[in-house]
Amino acid sequence: MDVFERLRIIGVVRAGMENIDVEAATKRGIAVVNAAGRNADAVSDFTIGMMLSEARNIARAHHSIMNGGWQLNFSNSATVPDMRNKTVGLFGFGYIGKLMAEKLAGFHVKLLVFDPYISEDVVEPFGGRLVDKETLFSESDFISIHARLTPESRHAVGKSEISLMKSTAYFINTARAGLVDYEALYEALEKHKIAGAALDVFEEEPLTENSAFRKLDNVTLTTHRAGATLDAALNSPRLVFERIQNLIRGKEITGLANPEILNNESFEEWRKKAKLYLNL
Structure with missing residues (x-):
């Protein structure tokens, strides 16, 4: 920002802002x-x-077949669920949370949402109910x-929250590992206090060879692939240019x-000139 004296807009082709000093940009009218x-x-x-x-x-069934087996019994065999009429709790209701609600509607689930930054009227159109964290879990x-993941949300899901979960419940994390106390989650899985978990993110990646999670029989682990599609990659520049x-x-x-x-006089003056110059 110091070098580019005429800089007025910074476009970031990702959602996270960790690599941008937004406060400094604002002070400079950027x-x-x-x-x-x-x-x-x-x-x-x-x-x-x-x-x-x-x-x-x-x-797990795929892994069994690929290794010459034909496994029929699993740790949750006695309680394998349908999705219909199950209660799905969404911890956070931004872009992804809302899409989850839309897509889950086809499974005919009951929807609970915990998000301290929204009101009930945001959730109601999706057929959900805004609840506190304890109710969700x-x-x-x-x-x-x-x-x-922010300093305030680190380990927002800890031992007390996990201890509230049903023994037949499943925990899914495709967001950020730092939101969850993974030691508490491992303990619940290892002792079969919950039915299972599916994790795409970890505090240390790649997951270490001696990670205790590798030894569990009630967890699905993936290599931080949730957002990795061709369409997502193409969306990044398109969205940035559209928004600019x-x-x-x-x-x-x-x-x-x-x-x-938008309340910065210098930026507003530049914006009006740019609009005319670019014929927008």
Whole structure:
């Protein structure tokens, strides 16, 4: 920002803002636009796949066949569920959480949402119910994490939350490992206090060779692949350019990391000139 004296907009082709000093940009009259939502479809698709794979032992049955076996009995064989009428708890209700709600509707599930940053009217159109964290963990048959990792949300899911889960419940994390106390989660899985878990993210990646999670019989592990699709990759530049264009046009946009920039006189003066110059 110090080098590019005429810089007015920074476009970030990802959702995370960890590599941008947004506060410094705002002080300099620079807008920051990201590609939030770029992989929301990819992650929500993958997450539902993880739910089914873990609850129905899809990956484990495949592994058995590929290794010459024909496994029929699994740790959850006595309680393998249908999805219909089960309660799914979504921890976080942003881009991905809303897509989860839309896609899960076809499974005819009951939907609970915990998100301290939204109100009931945000959830109601999706047929869900906004609840506190304790209700989410105690009543859900599947709990799926879709929150951002911040200093305040680190280990937001800890031993006390996991201890509330049903013995037949499943825990899914395709968001960030830091949101969850993985030691507490491992203990619950190892002692079969919950039915299972599906994890795409870990505190240390690749997962260490001696990780205790590798020894469990009630967990599905994947290599941080939830957002990795061709479409998600193509969405990134498209969303950034669309949002930059809308910002210059003066339209309301999503993905603006510092909306207070719209009250900056210097930026507003530049925006009007850019709109005319670009014939937008």
